[in-house]
Amino acid sequence: xxxxxxxxxxxxxxxxxxxxxxxxxxxxxxxxxxxxxxxxxxxxxxxxxxxxxxxxxxxxxxxxxxxxxxxxxxxxxxxxxxxxxxxxxxxxxxxxxxxxxxxxxxxxxxxxxxxxxxxxxxxxxxxxxxxxxxxxxxxxxxxxxxxxxxxxxxxxxxxxxxxxxxxxxxxxxxxxxxxxxxxxxxxxxxxxxxxxxxxxxxxxxxxxxxxxxx
Amino acid sequence: xxxxxxxxxxxxxxxxxxxxxxxxxxxxxxxxxxxxxxxxxxxxxxxxxxxxxxxxxxxxxxxxxxxxxxxxxxxxxxxxxxxxxxxxxxxxxxxxxxxxxxxxxxxxxxxxx
Numbered sequence: 635x636x637x638x639x640x641x642x643x644x645x646x647x648x649x650x651x652x653x654x655x656x657x658x659x660x661x662x663x664x665x666x667x668x669x670x671x672x673x674x675x676x677x678x679x680x681x682x683x684x685x686x687x688x689x690x691x692x693x694x695x696x697x698x699x700x701x702x703x704x705x706x707x708x709x710x711x712x713x714x715x716x717x718x719x720x721x722x723x724x725x726x727x728x729x730x731x732x733x734x735x736x737x738x739x740x741x742x743x744x745x746x747x748x749x750x751x752x753x754x755x756x757x758x759x760x761x762x763x764x765x766x767x768x769x770x771x772x773x774x775x776x777x778x779x780x781x782x783x784x785x786x787x788x789x790x791x792x793x794x795x796x797x798x799x800x801x802x803x804x805x806x807x808x809x810x811x812x813x814x815x816x817x818x819x820x821x822x823x824x825x826x827x828x829x830x831x832x833x834x835x836x837x838x839x840x841x842x843x844x845x846x847x848x
Numbered sequence: 849x850x851x852x853x854x855x856x857x858x859x860x861x862x863x864x865x866x867x868x869x870x871x872x873x874x875x876x877x878x879x880x881x882x883x884x885x886x887x888x889x890x891x892x893x894x895x896x897x898x899x900x901x902x903x904x905x906x907x908x909x910x911x912x913x914x915x916x917x918x919x920x921x922x923x924x925x926x927x928x929x930x931x932x933x934x935x936x937x938x939x940x941x942x943x944x945x946x947x948x949x950x951x952x953x954x955x956x957x958x959x960x961x
Contacts, residue, residue, distance in 0.1 A: 635869075635960050636959050637959075638957050639862075639956060640954060641865075641955050643857050643953050643954060645857075724850070724853075725850050728853070756886050760850070760885070760953075761850075782935070785884055786951075818943045818945060
């Protein structure tokens with residue numbers, strides 16, 4: 635006998651993510667899920683944004699990593715509450731990990747919670763965490779072909795950041811091709827070109843993020 | 849790349865459906881997977897016996913229906929299968945936009961005894 639099921643394989647995660655989303659909205663916590671390849675500058679962008687928003691709103695950070703706590707230590711040195719999740723080889727964070735992390739971290743109401751996802755442009759895009767903003771970072775040395783290769787990641791982004799633009803003079807990076815790829819997949823997400831070394835682009839990005847905080 | 853977690857979810861969904869139907873045994877599981885989902889069939893097949901062991905689904909055969917990713921060309925007003933490189937429409941060369949075809953990721957049906 636054949637039985638129709640028609641159930642999404644990740645439905646359990648999606649339901650938990652929705653519960654997270656409701657909790658965050660009720661408590662006015664703006665949750666920014668930061669996704670990028672390893673080395674694109676996730677930690678640096680988060681730290682730069684926190685420097686620039688300091689005093690405006692309280693922050694906390696959840697650091698997802700396969701094994702190390704290097705990034706969490708950097709955040710801790712800034713005096714920001716941080717919780718490290720080691721996925722033990724797992725390629726992404728899921729809604730349940732975030733639920734437990736938030737229970738432990740206890741971010742205050744009316745605050746911003748940055749979630750640094752595992753460095754990976756594939757898997758994190760499939761797992762809704764209940765975030766408010768999906769921030770996708772690409773960086774100049776990775777090459778301009780990233781949107782063409784990682785369709786789901788760029789399609790689902792609420793904001794796209796091109797980092798390390800101070801390196802453009804040294805690298806053959808076709809900005810038009812990059813922007814064209816992002817725009818084919820995602821007409822709405824604002825795109826910010828930034829550099830954590832020079833600070834270029836951060837005033838605009840910071841202003842945008844401030845507008846998302848509710 | 850996260851086939852272990854995915855396979856666990858599949859077994860959970862199938863076991864719950866089988867129990868609802870009072871099944872003694874699940875013989876086949878039909879999955880529909882879009883090409884944009886980045887799941888490797890062979891990897892799910894590798895994990896399946898390990899995860900399904902001791903459940904009603906342990907002897908089930910996995911059947912994958914693969915769906916190619918389609919993009920939409922605004923100019924030609926039709927879908928096209930995404931080429932291996934880029935998002936260009938094969939007819940007019942214009943840039944296509946993503947559709948939902950190719951994102952499928954569900955348990956379609958199970959066969960039980």
